[in-house]
Amino acid sequence: MSGSPPDRRWLRASASFPAPVIAEIHRAADEGVYDIRGFGAKRPLPTFDDLLLLGASMSRYPLEGYREKCETAVTIGARFARRPLELAIPITIAGMSFGALGANAKRAIGEAASAMGTSTTTGDGGMSPEEREASKLLVYQVLPSRYGLDPDHLRACDAIEVVVGQGAKPGGGGMLLGQKITERIAGMRDLPVGIDQRSACRHPDWTGPDDLEIKIHELREITDWELPIYVKVGAARVGYDVALAVKAGADAVVVDGMQGGTAATQDVFIEHAGVPTLPAVRQAVEALQELDMHRKVQLIVSGGIRHGADAAKALALGADAVSIGTASLIALGCNRADYVEDYHALGTEPGYCHHCHTGRCPVGITTQDADLEARLDPEQGARRLRNYLTTMVLELQTLARACGKSHVLNLEPEDLAAVTVEAAAMAKVPLAGTDWIPGGSRE
Amino acid sequence: MSGARAPVEFDLAVGDTRSLNRSLHDAAPDGGAPPRWRIRNPGGRHALCVGMDAEAALEVFGHVGYYCGGMNQAAHIVIHGNAGPGVAENMMSGSVRVKGDASQSAGASGRGGLLVIEGNASARCGISMKGIDIVVAGSVGHMSAFMAQAGHLVVCGDAGADLGDSIYEAVLFVRGSVGSLGADCIEKEMTDGHVERLGGLLAAAGVEADARSFRRYGSARRLYHFHVDRADEY
Numbered sequence: 001m002s003g004s005p006p007d008r009r010w011l012r013a014s015a016s017f018p019a020p021v022i023a024e025i026h027r028a029a030d031e032g033v034y035d036i037r038g039f040g041a042k043r044p045l046p047t048f049d050d051l052l053l054l055g056a057s058m059s060r061y062p063l064e065g066y067r068e069k070c071e072t073a074v075t076i077g078a079r080f081a082r083r084p085l086e087l088a089i090p091i092t093i094a095g096m097s098f099g100a101l102g103a104n105a106k107r108a109i110g111e112a113a114s115a116m117g118t119s120t121t122t123g124d125g126g127m128s129p130e131e132r133e134a135s136k137l138l139v140y141q142v143l144p145s146r147y148g149l150d151p152d153h154l155r156a157c158d159a160i161e162v163v164v165g166q167g168a169k170p171g172g173g174g175m176l177l178g179q180k181i182t183e184r185i186a187g188m189r190d191l192p193v194g195i196d197q198r199s200a201c202r203h204p205d206w207t208g209p210d211d212l213e214i215k216i217h218e219l220r221e222i223t224d225w226e227l228p229i230y231v232k233v234g235a236a237r238v239g240y241d242v243a244l245a246v247k248a249g250a251d252a253v254v255v256d257g258m259q260g261g262t263a264a265t266q267d268v269f270i271e272h273a274g275v276p277t278l279p280a281v282r283q284a285v286e287a288l289q290e291l292d293m294h295r296k297v298q299l300i301v302s303g304g305i306r307h308g309a310d311a312a313k314a315l316a317l318g319a320d321a322v323s324i325g326t327a328s329l330i331a332l333g334c335n336r337a338d339y340v341e342d343y344h345a346l347g348t349e350p351g352y353c354h355h356c357h358t359g360r361c362p363v364g365i366t367t368q369d370a371d372l373e374a375r376l377d378p379e380q381g382a383r384r385l386r387n388y389l390t391t392m393v394l395e396l397q398t399l400a401r402a403c404g405k406s407h408v409l410n411l412e413p414e415d416l417a418a419v420t421v422e423a424a425a426m427a428k429v430p431l432a433g434t435d436w437i438p439g440g441s442r443e
Numbered sequence: 444m445s446g447a448r449a450p451v452e453f454d455l456a457v458g459d460t461r462s463l464n465r466s467l468h469d470a471a472p473d474g475g476a477p478p479r480w481r482i483r484n485p486g487g488r489h490a491l492c493v494g495m496d497a498e499a500a501l502e503v504f505g506h507v508g509y510y511c512g513g514m515n516q517a518a519h520i521v522i523h524g525n526a527g528p529g530v531a532e533n534m535m536s537g538s539v540r541v542k543g544d545a546s547q548s549a550g551a552s553g554r555g556g557l558l559v560i561e562g563n564a565s566a567r568c569g570i571s572m573k574g575i576d577i578v579v580a581g582s583v584g585h586m587s588a589f590m591a592q593a594g595h596l597v598v599c600g601d602a603g604a605d606l607g608d609s610i611y612e613a614v615l616f617v618r619g620s621v622g623s624l625g626a627d628c629i630e631k632e633m634t635d636g637h638v639e640r641l642g643g644l645l646a647a648a649g650v651e652a653d654a655r656s657f658r659r660y661g662s663a664r665r666l667y668h669f670h671v672d673r674a675d676e677y
Contacts, residue, residue: 032672033669145571146533146551146552146571146573147573149533149552149554150535150554151494151496151514151516151533151535152496152516154494154514155494155496178667178668189592190554190573190574190592190593191592191611191612192611192612192667195611195667195668196667196668196669198590198609198666200571200590204532204548204551204552204567204570204571204589204590205510205528205529205532205548205551205552205570206528206529206548211509211528214489214490214508214509214510215509215510217489217490218489218490218493218509218510218513221460221461221464221490221493221494222490222493222494222513222514223494224464224465224468225461
């Protein structure tokens with residue numbers, strides 16, 4: 001046998017066992033535990049890219065791009081709350097914990113969101129002073145773990161979000177690996193320093209929608225009915241979940257599709273649970289319409305929203321706002337080609353990194369390490385995120401004006417066509433060039 | 444300090460939950476003696492006396508529904524009756540005393556203060572507790588102290604199955620039998636220091652029991668870091 005390389009023309013990869021699958025089996029055999037990672041689903045899924053906006057033509061007048069206004073303000077939570085949230089733009093920042101993210105990242109996000117007139121959201125682990133100070137509008141999450149849950153923070157926030165599930169892991173609890181449980185994080189969560197923190201997947205004091213109704217009532221009583229209360233669900237049985245959240249008394253419902261990000265979750269969960277954001281929006285809107293609650297209970301959609309076009313399509317399908325998580329971190333510098341040697345030390349490259357769970361974020365965003373965190377200048381980060389949000393809004397307005405809309409919420413399903421049969425069926429809009437909606441026409 | 448105030452009477456047969464809680468929240472301390480309230484005819488209503496954030500003495504005469512005394516800070520609440528699920532949930536400080544029995548999830552995720560249940564508590568008593576002290580004169584149901592992080596659970600009677608499952612650093616004292624211990628929960632040595640600590644808790648709760656007749660349970664700390672050979676314990 002000679003040691004020369006084989007003729008590559010005759011190497012045939014297995015479709016069932018391509019190189020990444022073989023590598024994962026080898027890893028599982030070596031380590032005996034599932035892979036845990038950050039970021040979100042990497043598999044191909046139907047997305048908003050599979051929809052197109054139909055610009056104005058003879059039957060509709062477009063608005064002049066730089067002359068005629070296209071409004072973006074939205075009100076969230078007017079169903080029961082005395083102080084609904086008035087957002088200048090329909091793009092909010094999703095819940096990400098202080099612990100998963102460092103304090104500089106939280107501050108940068110808060111300052112950018114405040115400058116744009118929109119809200120940001122806490123996460124598992126409670127509210128940090130940096131976050132409250134930086135965020136003009138702060139949504140406070142009440143999660144199954146109840147880490148750091150403090151009634152003073154409930155009273156100090158601008159809206160409450162009861163988290164039932166998350167798109168990256170519907171039905172699962174969070175985890176934060178020991179390397180990120182520093183003294184400060186441990187103190188906020190009442191946990192020992194340095195342990196792997198396992199968050200519960202069910203709330204400790206209620207089960208089911210009837211209990212949730214009573215829980216929401218309690219939260220309203222504690223906050224004297226001042227604040228909007230959202231219910232966040234991971235997209236799974238969307239129609240039922242949205243209807244039950246409405247029945248339980250939510251002012252707004254957040255539906256997080258399976259492309260939603262996470263700081264640390266089992267890879268098998270990220271890639272194989274939930275439904276994509278695209279069909280989730282349509283199912284959520286239908287549930288609200290069946291209850292005659294569309295536009296009365298606001299729908300906020302998250303999970304893989306990347307640009308103004310995604311936002312425009314989600315709004316056209318009936319959402320009231322979108323929420324971004326991963327994209328906001330990318331704007332801060334996530335996966336940017338700085339400190340490349342540190343990406344290599346993690347076994348990855350800029351553009352591929354999903355190592356939030358390690359706490360060794362090369363660009364200082366998802367870390368509690370003081371030296372790494374110092375790499376993120378909060379002021380510079382806020383400027384970058386603000387630029388990105390501004391771009392998203394400009395893109396959204398551009399598309400809405402082209403469809404003849406003076407407010408982005410006037411976008412409608414009739415402004416959409418699908419470029420794949422799957423997307424047409426999921427979104428219930430016609431396949432481009434046809435009148436055909438697979439599975440039946442929109443009512 | 445001036446003398447004790449005359450109690451304010453609130454009748455839930457006349458007023459509703461909202462007007463009660465609003466009145467309680469609006470009763471700002473004036474530097475004198477803490478206000479006293481007597482609340483009649485609770486009728487099993489939910490979310491009574493929630494979100495207290497100042498010192499006050501509250502007495503509720505009758506049975507209450509879900510979450511009575513939820514997220515209490517500083518107030519002292521006595522329930523002359525039974526309590527529904529989640530009594531004193533996420534309490535921060537102060538105290539809640541249930542003269543009767545408590546339903547499931549009593550003291551859930553509580554971070555401070557003292558919860559005393561003079562009767563029995565149902566399942567998941569002290570679930571996710573984070574610093575609260577709970578003293579139950581009777582027995583507790585299954586899965587009590589599930590994922591308990593900090594604080595003390597004292598059970599003068601028996602504990603149901605899976606006590607302390609996935610427990611962190613909370614300390615459990617049980618005088619009677621334990622149905623079974625949950626994952627990573629083990630019996631630990633009862634030192635003189637623990638006897639003294641337990642004696643203090645019993646005294647604070649006003650429950651008469653010999654601290655030396657209790658056993659102590661806590662975390663084996665085997666699940667603090669994942670290990671493949673312990674996967675079947677999860």
